[in-house]
Amino acid sequence: MSHNNQHFKIVKHKDYLYVIQEDISIVHSVYTNDPLNMYLILGNHSALLIDTGCGISPLKPIVDKLIGSRKLLVFNSHAHWDHILGNEEFGEVYIHENEEKIVSEPYDLSYAKELFAKYYANRNFSIPPAKIIKKLRNGDVFDLGNITIKVIHAPGHSSGSICLLTNKNELFTGDVAYYGEHFLKYVKN
Ligand SMILES: [Zn+2]
Numbered sequence: 001m002s003h004n005n006q007h008f009k010i011v012k013h014k015d016y017l018y019v020i021q022e023d024i025s026i027v028h029s030v031y032t033n034d035p036l037n038m039y040l041i042l043g044n045h046s047a048l049l050i051d052t053g054c055g056i057s058p059l060k061p062i063v064d065k066l067i068g069s070r071k072l073l074v075f076n077s078h079a080h081w082d083h084i085l086g087n088e089e090f091g092e093v094y095i096h097e098n099e100e101k102i103v104s105e106p107y108d109l110s111y112a113k114e115l116f117a118k119y120y121a122n123r124n125f126s127i128p129p130a131k132i133i134k135k136l137r138n139g140d141v142f143d144l145g146n147i148t149i150k151v152i153h154a155p156g157h158s159s160g161s162i163c164l165l166t167n168k169n170e171l172f173t174g175d176v177a178y179y180g181e182h183f184l185k186y187v188k189n
Pocket of ligand 1: 078080157175
C-alpha cells in the first residue's frame with residue numbers, strides 16, 4: 001500500500017511496519033535522491049514512531065490514522081533538525097540523554113535563513129519543542145505488545161544517536177548507517 005499525503009509518502013512495509021517518507025529536497029537540495037525515512041511500528045497495544053521529520057507539514061494526523069487506538073510512543077533517533085522539528089505536534093518525545101537538552105529548547109534555524117526562508121520564516125526560524133522530553137539510555141527496553149524495542153546507544157553521527165533493535169531482529173539505525181556518504185563526527189564521551 002502506498003499513497004501520497006502532501007509531501008509524505010506512506011509505504012506499508014510489513015503488517016506491523018510503515019515507512020513514512022518525507023521529501024525534504026524541497027527544503028534542502030542535498031536530499032534530492034534521498035527521502036527522509038520515519039518508521040512506525042505497530043505492536044498489540046502500543047505503537048512507536050521513530051523521528052518526526054522537518055516539521056513543515058502535519059504528521060500527527062497521518063500517524064493517528066495508522067495507529068488506531070494504540071498508545072503512541074515517539075522517539076528521536078538523534079537531534080538533527082530533519083529528525084526532530086515535528087516534535088511540537090506530539091506531547092511527549094523520547095531521545096537519548098546526551099541530546100535531551102537540544103530538543104528541550106526551541107530549535108534555532110537562523111544560521112541558514114536563506115535556505116530555510118520558505119518554510120520557517122513564518123515561525124521566525126525558531127521551532128518549539130515537544131512539551132515533555134524523556135530520556136533514553138543504552139539498554140532500555142520498551143514493550144509495544146508482542147514487539148519489544150531495545151535502545152542501543154551508537155554515538156558517532158551525533159553524540160546521542162541511537163539504533164533500535166526489535167525482538168524480530170530488525171535494526172533501525174537513524175543516521176548511524178544509511179545509503180550514501182556518511183557524516184561522522186568525533187564524539188568524546
Ligand atoms: Zn543526522
